[in-house]
Amino acid sequence: MTSYVFTFGGGVGSSDPRSRDKTIVGGKGANLAEMAGIGLPVPPGFTITTEECVRYLAEGGDFSAEVQAEVAKALGHIESAVGKKFGDAADPLLVSVRSGARVSMPGMMDTVLNLGLNDATVEGLAASSGDERFAWDSYRRFIQMYSDVVLGLNHHAFEDALEIAKEDQGYYADVEMQAADWQALVAEYKAIVAAELGRPFPQDVHEQLWGAIRAVFDSWDSDRAKVYRRLNDIPGDWGTAVNVQAMVFGNMGDTSATGVAFTRDPATGEKAYYGEWLVNAQGEDVVAGIRTPQYLTKAARTRAGAKPLSMEEAMPEAYGELAAVFELLEKHYRDMQDIEFTVERGKLWMLQTRSGKRTAKAALKMAVDMVGEGLIDEKTAIRRIDPMALDQLLHPTLDPDAPREVLARGLPASPGAASGAIVLDADTAQAHAERGEAVILVRVETSPEDIHGMHAAKGILTARGGMTSHAAVVARGMGRPCVSGASAVSIDLASRTLKIGQCELKEGDVITLDGANGDVMLGHVRTIEPELVGDFGTLMVWADQHRRMKVRANAETPADCRTARQFGAEGVGLCRTEHMFFDDKRIAAVRQMILAEDEGGRRAALAKLLPEQRADFHAIFEVMAGLPVTVRLLDPPLHEFLPHSDAEFEELSDVIGIGTATLKRRAEELHEFNPMLGHRGCRLGITFPEIYEMQARALFEAACDVAAASGAAPVPEVMIPLVATRRELEILKALVDRTAAAVFGEKGRTLDYHVGTMIELPRAALLAGEIAEVGEFFSFGTNDLTQTTLGLSRDDSAKFLNAYVEQGIFPRDPFVSIDIDGVGQLVSLAAERGRATRPDIKLGICGEHGGDPASIAFCEKVGLDYVSASPFRVPIARLAAAQAALG
Numbered sequence: 096m097t098s099y100v101f102t103f104g105g106g107v108g109s110s111d112p113r114s115r116d117k118t119i120v121g122g123k124g125a126n127l128a129e130m131a132g133i134g135l136p137v138p139p140g141f142t143i144t145t146e147e148c149v150r151y152l153a154e155g156g157d158f159s160a161e162v163q164a165e166v167a168k169a170l171g172h173i174e175s176a177v178g179k180k181f182g183d184a185a186d187p188l189l190v191s192v193r194s195g196a197r198v199s200m201p202g203m204m205d206t207v208l209n210l211g212l213n214d215a216t217v218e219g220l221a222a223s224s225g226d227e228r229f230a231w232d233s234y235r236r237f238i239q240m241y242s243d244v245v246l247g248l249n250h251h252a253f254e255d256a257l258e259i260a261k262e263d264q265g266y267y268a269d270v271e272m273q274a275a276d277w278q279a280l281v282a283e284y285k286a287i288v289a290a291e292l293g294r295p296f297p298q299d300v301h302e303q304l305w306g307a308i309r310a311v312f313d314s315w316d317s318d319r320a321k322v323y324r325r326l327n328d329i330p331g332d333w334g335t336a337v338n339v340q341a342m343v344f345g346n347m348g349d350t351s352a353t354g355v356a357f358t359r360d361p362a363t364g365e366k367a368y369y370g371e372w373l374v375n376a377q378g379e380d381v382v383a384g385i386r387t388p389q390y391l392t393k394a395a396r397t398r399a400g401a402k403p404l405s406m407e408e409a410m411p412e413a414y415g416e417l418a419a420v421f422e423l424l425e426k427h428y429r430d431m432q433d434i435e436f437t438v439e440r441g442k443l444w445m446l447q448t449r450s451g452k453r454t455a456k457a458a459l460k461m462a463v464d465m466v467g468e469g470l471i472d473e474k475t476a477i478r479r480i481d482p483m484a485l486d487q488l489l490h491p492t493l494d495p496d497a498p499r500e501v502l503a504r505g506l507p508a509s510p511g512a513a514s515g516a517i518v519l520d521a522d523t524a525q526a527h528a529e530r531g532e533a534v535i536l537v538r539v540e541t542s543p544e545d546i547h548g549m550h551a552a553k554g555i556l557t558a559r560g561g562m563t564s565h566a567a568v569v570a571r572g573m574g575r576p577c578v579s580g581a582s583a584v585s586i587d588l589a590s591r592t593l594k595i596g597q598c599e600l601k602e603g604d605v606i607t608l609d610g611a612n613g614d615v616m617l618g619h620v621r622t623i624e625p626e627l628v629g630d631f632g633t634l635m636v637w638a639d640q641h642r643r644m645k646v647r648a649n650a651e652t653p654a655d656c657r658t659a660r661q662f663g664a665e666g667v668g669l670c671r672t673e674h675m676f677f678d679d680k681r682i683a684a685v686r687q688m689i690l691a692e693d694e695g696g697r698r699a700a701l702a703k704l705l706p707e708q709r710a711d712f713h714a715i716f717e718v719m720a721g722l723p724v725t726v727r728l729l730d731p732p733l734h735e736f737l738p739h740s741d742a743e744f745e746e747l748s749d750v751i752g753i754g755t756a757t758l759k760r761r762a763e764e765l766h767e768f769n770p771m772l773g774h775r776g777c778r779l780g781i782t783f784p785e786i787y788e789m790q791a792r793a794l795f796e797a798a799c800d801v802a803a804a805s806g807a808a809p810v811p812e813v814m815i816p817l818v819a820t821r822r823e824l825e826i827l828k829a830l831v832d833r834t835a836a837a838v839f840g841e842k843g844r845t846l847d848y849h850v851g852t853m854i855e856l857p858r859a860a861l862l863a864g865e866i867a868e869v870g871e872f873f874s875f876g877t878n879d880l881t882q883t884t885l886g887l888s889r890d891d892s893a894k895f896l897n898a899y900v901e902q903g904i905f906p907r908d909p910f911v912s913i914d915i916d917g918v919g920q921l922v923s924l925a926a927e928r929g930r931a932t933r934p935d936i937k938l939g940i941c942g943e944h945g946g947d948p949a950s951i952a953f954c955e956k957v958g959l960d961y962v963s964a965s966p967f968r969v970p971i972a973r974l975a976a977a978q979a980a981l982g
């Protein structure tokens with residue numbers, strides 16, 4: 096027999112394990128049952144299951160006779176436990192109706208308190224409590240809450256009426272309101288409801304109850320709940336439970352109180368009780384901001400220099416009991432708890448407990464402390480930290496106490512905070528940065544030719560583009576804070592001015608970005624530096640002991656490599672050589688090479704690039720000191736490097752001595768309709784072998800030089816991009832081997848090196864068995880593999896991807912988290928076929944997915960040897976890899 100309803104409290108707990116299963120009774124319900132089960136004082140109640148919610152929302156309409164009967168029986172359970180009857184005019188039982196999904200979810204229906212009051216029962220409550228003021232106060236609270244959250248009336252009308260009532264009496268605070276004042280207000284409230292609703296406030300207590308139950312279920316499909324679910328990857332088919340619970344009253348005078356508490360400080364992780372409370376108050380008063388709550392502990396009150404007594408001082412007995420509950424709950428749940436309680440005439444009641452939300456810093460401290468206290472083991476500590484939350488600690492962040500004037504809000508594309516002078520193009524950014532100025536690059540959107548400016552800038556702001564736009568991806572890779580898609584930004588390049596929201600600004604004005612929440616602020620806002628030591632370091636050591644996969648970094652500059660190593664990278668998984676080509680000093684030679692009419696012209700230009708590229712590799716091999724470095728030969732379509740403006744063409748013409756008309760014609764010829772599928776990747780190497788030859792030569796010369804100068808011989812891994820066939824790889828591997836042999840001959844030494852390929856086309860994945868006959872390693876380029884498998888352009892999908900995620904077509908953005916069913920299938924198939932040919936083939940992943948915990952878990956399943964992520968994601972990947980290994 097399925098149960099729709101489970102009871103808790105009142106001494107008779109259910110033995111059915113479903114009664115404590117969060118998926119069935121929701122988090123709140125499960126924890127209430129759990130607390131009651133370990134003997135804590137929990138007001139009795141019952142929970143209607145999430146399954147019933149799912150059924151109700153799917154089928155609509157009425158509740159079955161069984162559900163109604165179970166609710167009636169459960170209500171009877173509360174009645175007999177409390178010794179009062181629901182709707183009894185002499186001594187009424189009142190209940191709260193609370194929503195509670197599997198995970199705590201803002202956006203769900205707010206709690207309704209004091210349900211069961213009407214014109215008759217309010218008199219009974221006054222008589223039985225001996226407190227008329229309390230009874231009418233409770234009734235007015237009930238009408239207001241019920242009207243707002245269940246009947247959908249605007250709460251302002253009620254708030255205004257209360258304000259006017261207080262003014263009329265010359266009162267300042269709610270506490271001055273007398274019984275008769277509340278009673279008069281109740282009459283007004285009822286009049287407001289009747290006028291707005293066209294019918295009176297429901298007097299039938301059962302109608303009140305079922306109305307509230309329906310409202311909780313309906314709230315699962317409210318817009319705010321949907322938005323929250325989308326932002327937090329919560330499936331739409333979980334549903335919410337409803338908790339109906341006997342009321343206890345914190346508003347019964349000065350021996351009553353209500354409060355919220357954490358068993359440790361959720362901001363710092365410090366092992367000290369942390370919380371707030373209010374005397375003679377109910378429910379949300381503490382967080383609603385109507386009255387200023389007081390400190391829970393004497394220590395906190397003294398530290399803050401506050402006068403109103405702490406609970407520890409004002410109610411020592413109830414406080415002592417509460418502190419004992421804190422200890423018990425931490426031991427029971429082995430985690431920091433977020434607790435809600437009420438004291439009714441000196442008696443303590445527990446209304447909620449759950450694992451408390453915390454900052455990344457607090458999460459690390461608590462996890463490490465709890466291992467020290469013997470509360471949890473290292474594996475649990477590793478599992479408990481959300482890898483993505485570490486991001487908060489890896490970038491400078493805004494001082495939370497600093498004042499901020501927010502001009503606009505965009506998408507939190509890359510975390511961290513940055514202040515600087517506005518610059519409107521990449522060259523200006525670089526020029527100013529070279530003079531040592533902090534700049535923020537503000538663009539409509541960015542493209543590969545902005546890279547140098549993005550690198551030079553402290554932060555990046557774009558008016559267009561989503562979380563996986565060029566700006567967002569590159570900024571995350573570089574660890575630059577970025578706010579993207581801030582549509583309130585409009586730029587006028589002609590006058591070098593811009594508007595952000597209502598604010599008129601010009602180039603050079605200072606703004607601050609908060610990449611963690613998308614805020615764009617006026618002026619400079621104070622920041623605090625990241626801390627990578629202490630608990631953070633301890634946890635990383637534990638993670639390293641438990642992970643199987645290696646973690647490498649995607650890095651192409653010595654600075655990036657140093658950052659990567661500092662964050663624990665064990666090699667470079669992707670060194671993109673094209674970024675080196677965009678450098679200001681080299682771009683002329685690159686353009687000369689591209690625009691050359693024949694091989695001779697190209698070779699002349701490449702000769703200029705060779706020493707530059709060799710110097711790049713030299714510096715990288717030095718920093719990486721013998722760790723493996725995977726270098727990808729030139730990948731993007733050549734036209735990305737071309738000049739755009741007339742001025743640029745003229746400048747180039749002067750430098751290389753070819754007329755602008757010829758240059759423009761040649762540029763025209765390079766135009767492609769679909770560059771992503773055009774003349775790029777290994778296709779460049781096949782048609783212009785001298786380019787790859789130059790790169791291979793630069794690489795091996797640098798490797799030999801570094802080997803000669805230091806003990807740690809580099810281990811280059813040469814990676815050929817965008818291979819579709821075995822033959823392509825065969826031709827290009829031969830070229831690389833030939834070049835290596837030539838260089839080794841000249842230098843008089845040989846080095847270990849490997850030649851492999853990226854798997855980023857479906858055909859390459861399918862024919863991985865053949866390709867592995869030639870390639871010694873595979874690196875899954877899942878950015879392109881996602882594009883080519885789904886036929887979806889990363890740069891153009893931002894417009895419609897949201898709709899796809901919202902309608903459940905994709906569980907998540909496939910460029911952020913790997914599409915396991917489709918793209919993942921190709922990855923595991925290629926891994927299998929590659930290994931069948933070459934059992935010791937080295938397998939890794941580069942691209943954005945290498946820093947995404949869910950994708951990392953997938954890589955562990957497939958048995959990849961390493962993941963490669965941007966330097967700032969290396970610690971995240973280390974932790975995620977450990978979690979994946981622990982299962």
Ligand code: ADP
Pocket residue numbers: 138190191193194205206208340341342343344345353377378379435436437446447
């Ligand atoms: P949320 O999920 O937003 O925290 P809750 O359901 O916990 O909402 O309710 C909010 C507040 O209402 C609680 O903190 C508690 O103070 C009060 N409350 C809820 N149920 C009761 C009850 N049965 N008796 C007294 N107060 C209650």
Ligand code: MG
Pocket residue numbers: 435447
């Ligand atoms: Mg709560």
Ligand code: MG
Pocket residue numbers: 730816817855876879
């Ligand atoms: Mg690629």
